[in-house]
Amino acid sequence: MNRNALLLILAGFTYVAICLLPILKSGLYSDDLPNFQLKTIRADHNENAIELALPGIEEWKAKGRYTPISFILMEFAFKYFHSVFAYKTYIYLLNLLAVAVFLVYLSAIKFNVNKGIWLVCFGSVMQFRVEYHDAYTTFNGMYQMLFIFVFGSLIFYSYYLANRKHFFLGVSAIFFIISILISEVGLLTILLFPGSGLLLKIPYRKYLLSFIPYFFISLIYLSYVVWLKSHVLDQNVYTGLKTNIDLLAMTELLFKQLYATIPLTNLQNTSAIPIKIFHQITDLKNLLSIIFIFFIGYLIFQRSKADQENRLKNFELNYVLLAVALMILPAFFILPSSKYQLEIGWGRGYLPVYIQNFGTATLLAYFFEYSFRNQRIANARYAISFFIFILVSTAITFLFNNALINSRSYRISFPADVLYKEVQNGILQNCREGSTIVLGNDFYWKSPDTYQALFKKITRKNFKVYDIGTNILFTDSSECYLLECKPGKMVIVSLFKMDCSQNEIKILIKQKETPCDIDVIKEDGI
Structure with a gap:
C-alpha cells in the first residue's frame, strides 16, 4: 500500500x-x-x-x-x-x-x-x-x-x-x-x-x-x-x-x-x-x-x-x-x-x-x-x-x-433514567410487600413484568405491577399506588396513593423534579 x-x-x-x-x-x-x-x-x-x-x-x-x-x-x-x-x-x-x-x-x-x-x-x-x-x-x-x-x-x-x-x-x-x-x-x-x-x-x-x-x-x-x-x-x-x-x-x-x-x-x-x-x-x-x-x-x-x-x-x-x-x-x-x-x-x-x-x-x-x-x-x-x-x-x-x-x-431515555434513579433512591421504600404499583409511564414497551423484576431487585419486595388503563387484580388487603413520570424540560416523578377499585387518585405521597437540558424543538414531535 x-x-x-x-x-x-x-x-x-x-x-x-x-x-x-x-x-x-x-x-x-x-x-x-x-x-x-x-x-x-x-x-x-x-x-x-x-x-x-x-x-x-x-x-x-x-x-x-x-x-x-x-x-x-x-x-x-x-x-x-x-x-x-x-x-x-x-x-x-x-x-x-x-x-x-x-x-x-x-x-x-x-x-x-x-x-x-x-x-x-x-x-x-x-x-x-x-x-x-x-x-x-x-x-x-x-x-x-x-x-x-x-x-x-x-x-x-x-x-x-x-x-x-x-x-x-x-x-x-x-x-x-x-x-x-x-x-x-x-x-x-x-x-x-x-x-x-x-x-x-x-x-x-x-x-x-x-x-x-x-x-x-x-x-x-x-x-x-x-x-x-x-x-x-x-x-x-x-x-x-x-x-x-x-x-x-x-x-x-x-x-x-x-x-x-x-x-x-x-x-x-x-x-x-x-x-x-x-x-x-x-x-x-x-x-x-x-x-x-x-x-x-x-x-x-x-x-x-x-x-x-x-x-x-x-x-x-x-x-x-x-x-x-x-x-x-x-x-x-x-x-x-x-x-x-x-x-x-x-x-x-x-x-x-x-x-x-x-x-x-x-x-x-x-x-x-x-x-x-x-x-x-x-x-x-x-x-x-x-x-x-x-x-x-x-x-x-x-x-x-x-x-x-x-x-x-x-x-424516553432521560425520563426512564430519572425514574430508575428515583426507585433506587427509595421512592417505593414505604410501599408494603404485595402492594399494587400502577405505572403511569411504561418505558419498557408495555412490559410491567419487567418493571416488577426491576423493583424487586432494587427494593427486595414483591409488588404487583400493572400499566395504567389495564384490568387490575385488586384485593381489599393490598395497598395501591400510582407511579408516574412525566417527560419535559422538567421531568416529574410522582408517587400517589390510589384507590384501584375506583380507579381514583387519593393523595400525593412523594414528588421529585429533575431538569432536562436536552435540546429539542416542538417540530421534533415534542
Missing part, C-alpha cells in the same frame, strides 16, 4: 468516526433500556458472562430460537460497562471495527476500489432509525459483532483460496460457527463464499471441496433449529419466527429493506425537515463536525486524483454483483416473517439493513470510481456532481441522526 492510499484510508476513517459521533450521546431505548437497567444490578458479581447468559438462552430455546452467543455478548456488555457512556463508547468502537474489517475484506478479495471514496460513500448511508430497532446505536453491539465474524470468516476463506493453508480454512470455519450462533443471519456467510472465488479468479472446482464443511455446519444448525421449533407450542414460538409465505408480502418487504439503504430515506414520514436540520446546525459541535465532513471529503476527492494503486481500468461485472448481493441477501432472512411483513414501513428498515448498507456504499463507490476514471468529460462531471451529493447527504444524515437521538432521549 502506497503512502497516498494509506492517507486516504486514515482520512476516510476520520470521516466515518465523525459521522458516528451521535452514538456517544444516544441514550437507552428499545431492548437496551430494560436490559441495561435490569442487568447492571447484579446479585452475584462472581458469575461470568456465560453463566449469566444461560437463563436467557434456555428461555429463547423454549421459543424456538438458538442464538446463544448473542446472549453471552449481551451479558458481557452489561457486566463490564456500567455507565451509559461507557456502553455507548463500546458500541461506537465496534462500529469502527466493523468498518475496518470490511476494508480488509475488500483487499482480501482484490476489490480495488478507492478505500477513501468508499468510506465517504458509507457515511451517507449510516442512517439511524431509533424510533424502531436501530443496529448502529443499540442491541449491545450484536450486529457489529455478527458483521465482524461473518466477514472475518470470508477474509480467512479468501486467504485460504489464495494460499491453500488449512489454518486459514479452520479459522474461517470457527468464525462461521460463531456468526450463526450470534444470529441466523450469520448463514449469509455461505451465500457470499462464491463471490470470493469469482473475484479471486479461482476455478470453482478448486474451492468446491472447501465449501463442504460449511454446508454440513449449516445443515446441522438448521436441522437443530427446525427440531427445536417443532417441539415448541405455536403460541410460544417467537413472533419473528412465525412465517407467512406470501410472495407479494415478501417482495414488498425486500423492497422496503432496499429502500432503507438509500441515502436520506430515514427522513421518510418526517415533517419540518429544514427547521430540524437548521436547529441542529446551530449547535457549535454539530457545525464543526459538518465543516470537518466537507473538508475531509474534499481532501479525499483531491487525493483520489493521484491514487494510482486503486484505479479501475475496466468495468467489472463481478464487483457490481458482489455489491448487489450484499444489498439484497441479508434481507432474505426476515422476508418470510409475518411479524416484519406487518411492522416494517417505507423508510423504516429492520436490523439486517446494517449489513445491506455496506453493499450500497460499495455500489456507490464503485460507480463513482468507474465514472471518474472514465476519460469522457461528461462522465467525470457526473462523478463530481455525484460526490457533492454524497457529501451533502452525509451532512444532512449526521444532523438528522442528532435530531432523532435528541427527540428519543427527551421522550
